[in-house]
Amino acid sequence: MTKAMNQIADANAEVDNDQTHSALHFDGENFAGGQSRVVGLFANVVADLKGENAAQARTDFGGALHTIQDFYAHSDWIELGNTGANPDLGRPGHTLGPVAGPTEGTCNGSLVTTTKLTSGYYGGEDVAAPAGVAKCRHGGPFDHGPGSGGINKDLNNSLFSPHSTQHAAAAAAAIAGTEQFIRDIKAAVSARQLKLLLGVGPTLGMSIDTTGSMGGIISSVQAQAIQITDKRIGTDEEPSRYVLAPFNDPSVGPLTTTDDPVTFKNAISALTASGGGDCPELAMSGLLQAVGAMDEGSDLFTFTDADAKDADLADTVSNLAASKDIRIYPMLFGNCTGDLAARSQQPQAQQPQANQHAATGALAVPAFTAPKPFQDVARATGGQVFALSTADAGSITQLADALVRSNAVNLLNVSTPLTAAGQSVTVPVDSTLSRVTFSASGAAASAQTVTITRPDGTTVAPGDPGVQVISVPNSAPATITTITAPSAGSWTVTLSGSGTTSLRVTGESGLDLANFRFLPTDEVSTDPARTGVRAIDGFPVAGQQVGADGTLTDGFASAHFELRAPDGSPVQSLGLSQYGNEFAAPITVPSVPFLVYVTGVDTAGTAFQRMLPGVVTPQSLVVRAPPSATLVPGTATSFAFTVANLGAADTFSVTATDDHGYVRSATPATLTLDAGATGTVTVVLQPPAGTADGTTDALTVGAASGARRNFAVLSNAVLAAPPDTTPPTVTATVTPTPNAAGWNNQDVTVALAATDEPGGSGVASVTYSTGGASTTVPGASATVPITTDGVTTVTYSAVDETGNTSSGQVTVRLDKTAPALTCQATPDHLWPPTFQLMPIRVSVTVADGLSGPGQFTLQSVTTSSGPHPQDIVGWTTGTADTQGYLRAMIDGAHDRVYTLTYQGVDVAGNVGTCQATVRVTVLPPLLLRRIA
Template sequence: MGVTHEDLTQRAMEELGAEFFATEHSTRGMRSATEEIWKANAEVDDDQTNGFKHFDGESFVAGKQRLVSLFEGTLRSLRAEDAQGGRRQLGQALHTLQDFYAHSNWIESGHSGALSSLWRPEQPLPTFAGEDTPTCEACEFVIISDGSLLVDCGHNLSTVALTSGFYGGENEVPRHASKCRHGGPTDTGPGPFGGINKDTRLQTLSPHHPLHDAAADSALEASKQFIRDLQGQLTERQLKLLFGVGPTLTVAVDTSAGMGNLLLQATRQLARLIESRIGTEQEPLRYVLVPFQGASASSVRVTSDPREFQSALAALGSSARSSCSAPSMTAVLQALEASSDEGDLFLLTQSRASDDSLASTVSGLAQRKHTRIHALLAGSCGGAASTEAAYQRLAEETGGQVFSLRATEAAVFAHLVDATVRANAVTLLALSDARGGGRSLSVPVDASLSQVTFSLSGSPSLRLTRPDGSLVSARDPGVRIAQGATGILVTVLAPAPGIWSATLTPAGAFSFQVLGESPMDVDRFEFVEAMGRLGHQGYLAPPGLPVLSSLLATARLSGDIASARFELRSPEGVLLQTLVLAPEPGGSPLEFFGPAGLSSQPFVVYGVGRSSTGDTWQRVLPGALRPRTVRLLAPATQGLLPGSRAVVSFQVHNTGAPNLFRPSVRTDPRFGARVTPDLLVLGQGQVGVFTVQWEVPRDAAPGMTATLRTTVESLAPQGMENFADVVGVVAGAPR
């Protein structure tokens, strides 16, 4: 139907990413940041009441106030290292800015490019029509040569002053009968027949559709200039935070007695790895460290300074107190809350989880942040950690791995960090099998991969064969191996493209992954629903994990891809279903849509196809998904006022057997939250409601964001949960 808000936002971020950082390809973190921004952009269309958010109804003063406020709020958030708040406000601003060009007559008046006075407070707005000034006439009906009736809106404007269309149902109501309408089948407001919107290339939706591309071109230039203006007031580190440049390194580490030598060796090797990355594209943008022991977790250390993180690692030491039970789930939860999306979290511990009741909350947060959790378990405490089911669960559900380590095997930890914490980390294969037994696997390696790592947990025995039939050896150039008693990692630099073979012979349960680095990936795969009004429609994932129902699936790829198909496989690697997804006509060849009916069986999502050079490519989305029979619905955003209490309502939909459900909530430590009621009894097909009273501190700054992370768990029987997040934005200046 034309160029969408998502298209404009992605293109602006990609082009500016190359301009600001001289990157040939957007990294995974940059693509994730862009997605966060365009999703915030799309959410603006959920509000069809306040026309100033769309520059409708000649709301130019209020629309500018909104852009100025969001510009300042974006700066405040990024200066406070609040990436989520900065990206969210930028996305909201870009939607309003982009709508100006599609909803006003600026393009019809012969203008093009960025109108910077829309957000620069010192610049006056162009002269716009008064409230009692007529701006439009009715469109005309024209009979064309084949006898068809056509609506011609090419000459319906009656003013050269700036104006925009009024949309029925919005707060902005025309005082004059001859004010322009927005137009399209969903606009039921008063005014002359027709309208002036240029949202799409379709005449049925957009009366001024011939000018759609011109409006989109100017909207793109304005979006880029808005971000360039932000750049001028940000440090390089703050700009990188906005764009998601660089991976995140997140570690939760047990400092109980018994961790001594392993802790010392692990922190030293990690410090050396950090040193080797300083000044490179692999240098992490953010470092998160959470030490814990005994009865409590320590304070969270978050920094963007690698030297500060190295000092924090060096200061770690094992306690004199011995404990084989520790609040490891709390530590992981704190680390997740402080980390960026699209990363890996490493838990190094000897202890059982004394707070394993938090496992569902931890897993849910990791999945919504697309973060893999890897557990590296010390053998002290008589192997207590290796018997903790919560660690295995977190790894399986998030796409991580579990390794049991001896005191001398810290190299396995460092090697795993090096393989996963990378700017363009991808996964080629992911299998887990509790039954064990020998496996011979084929792994397609494409030419875009700069390195691959074969990671086996559960056995140290791994035989690798290149496409030419030669065996991989530790003596080969470009090969690095870290081996432990129960696992092995083999990294190959500049791997030959083709089909590699991996032979493994674990006696018991194992996990095998093939990791790599490449600009070619499945950036996004979601089960989605249509949202927005006709002409402004888009697809957004409902909150939480997918439910047992017929949904739509959408995928976005990156890289030099010629063809793609999508498969659902069991965690053991058995093909369950091939999805019929295809690009939309006239849309991006790297965006796929189609139906997806889900069963109750756990599955892993694979993308498979050919590159433009003819290589077979294969990528895996981390983590095994199990469709749910309970769904949690909530508003995506909530306005907050300093010193106030917001009441947020949640709906729990139970499509499974009758059950008892318990809602729980976490939020920023400075905010308070209380759930009412604390239990819900729901039969099959029933809907329950609970509310959360959200307390906002008096000193909350305008533009500050906080997240209400809500989970609902079944209790009788256990094992079914889902989650939803509500992002609260503290209000600034009016409108």
């Protein structure tokens, strides 16, 4: 379970390596994008689990949790007075809100001024704060955007989080939000699928030779594997994942990966022995397929009676297994020399038992040497080799029952020569251990005696209470002893005999060395904001400084890290600084192979010891992997790996192998590099058409020259289409079209239309605001009516189903009000009526408080007594004519009134009119005023 939690935690931290997409962090008020991302990842997790792709499910799950947790740390959910989870977050069909509009101010520095949902803008992301609007900042030393202050609550440290005082409340809400998300997943999957996601229960993995000579062995292994499976169903030790990888010649598979014990039992029961032809078999190909399918931190058991025809893959198997902390246990029932080679050519019925004397029928210790490839993979991964008789096939399978446990921990792994006088190894057993297993395999020994002594000085015997011994009396020396409820204290294992033996001590405990990584030195820091750390590829370089980073689970009071040689002798003490359960510091890599140990005292005051069983071999060359990419079925994808030679000039052979067989080419096959030189290896992967979505391929690229060798592992997921990283395109169409000056004089409709690129995830929603609250419309279009006079800015955005966001704005200028015109003639009265043409000037003004005044024109000049064109001279209608001549003429005994009509427009095109009058009076104007 610890390894599954580490995978989820690493995927969570990896999100912080992308500081350009606001949807990943709910930054910049991109709530639509963040919600779409979480909903999409939820669907992915469910599909991954139903497809039994645990690794991808944990990656998607961890990524979703980061975004969920950022919602509470980066938004004002807490500042608005909320506690607990947002009930809409991550749920399909739900929207988050109400959300502050793009033109609505939300912060004054670090003070939240809105009652709506908002989040801080972060410099360099795909959504920038609107200019001139008082928006909240994310804040802290890494936010380089404009403005000051901030509202992030990531840490309880004001240097990094301006709202650090509300960190605890945000963390509590994030925990509640995480629990809500897990409950939603639980409701969507089966109980077994949920256990697979969380790594509840170990992984049981087997790779079995199914060629003709393996019939009797297969029958024994089948019976024991089914028995182990049956007795664990419904218990805490029920495996969350079963992996079965048969191999034959010339093919391997079919691979079975399942969370269903019935499916596993059916698959293993269906195995039969046939074919094979020549003796060497494709053992490494079977192991590679199994390792690729297994969870991190697992144990893999392989059964064969032949050499490996594909021994050139041993390094690849070791490297991939080491990168996933998988121990490999080769169970060998022969090799391809002597009688065994002849036996492999015979039908099963004619074959003698592997270790049976033909004359007497008595079973004897098998006289064969474990082939080197199997020794190499066991040593590199921290497993063990067993040289066995066919008669002991069923018994040795019980080793899987002893080692494959839910809370398995590693205490010791040494390989040492035996002497007649014997040597003793001390193993501290702490108070947290409920079981301990001592496994000593003398596959390379001709004789071996193992004595286990308790802290009180008594010797462990097979019949003692709580003691179980796995007996393999017909095989090479091996002692496998499991002790339940061991007493705390110093236990002693005494080994004697001749040849070489390997001793592994494992147990069950909640106190574990959960993780240990070598990091680039610039990743080792006391910075509490450090996340998204990536370990170096392959083995570290001898003599170089690297970061060492280890994590212990709860249960310890003190801890000290050290490096030991494979024989258990000390190599180097590591002075790592403690940060809670994490320990880190720069170290200088030694030049000899080593294993990582941690010792200390548990919370009960007893000494404890944990270790990582895989051997680390420092090197003088480095292989660096490029970033992961999505693989598309039927499409070739190239990856450029870098090989750097940090030692003497040399020529290195290059290998590129993956667990699904997608490699199409790897060039060049060799690299000749001077000291300090760097070369590039290009690998092309192409999954076949029809490859299932979510399939995860592990590509291992290695470079080697003799003992100088290193590797890098790159995991890539298969999707039917590449991930959509392109935001949708969104356009705004204003109807009616504004005039040349940009104004409308009738109600306006803004039509928003979003489109995603071909093959994209599709548009999820369109959001717009006209200055107040935002409105989100599902789908790819929205209509915005503008009916109020004035200048309205429509801010809009579109988000696709992946969370990519694009935004824009359009300004609508609407003026439906006619301009105000005033006209005044000078003079406006004529007397006496001299019948002469008199000069007249008209003053015309056009006023408009919205779009502004436009031009005016003279529309007409008329008289109160009908048309008299000879009395109206010098006026040109249709122009801005303001002066001409009018005749001072009366109409008999009546006044004549001249009316000059003007029409004016505003910039929007609205029309207004005014009239100026000139009166020719019969009486003098003064007299008229007196009469009036």
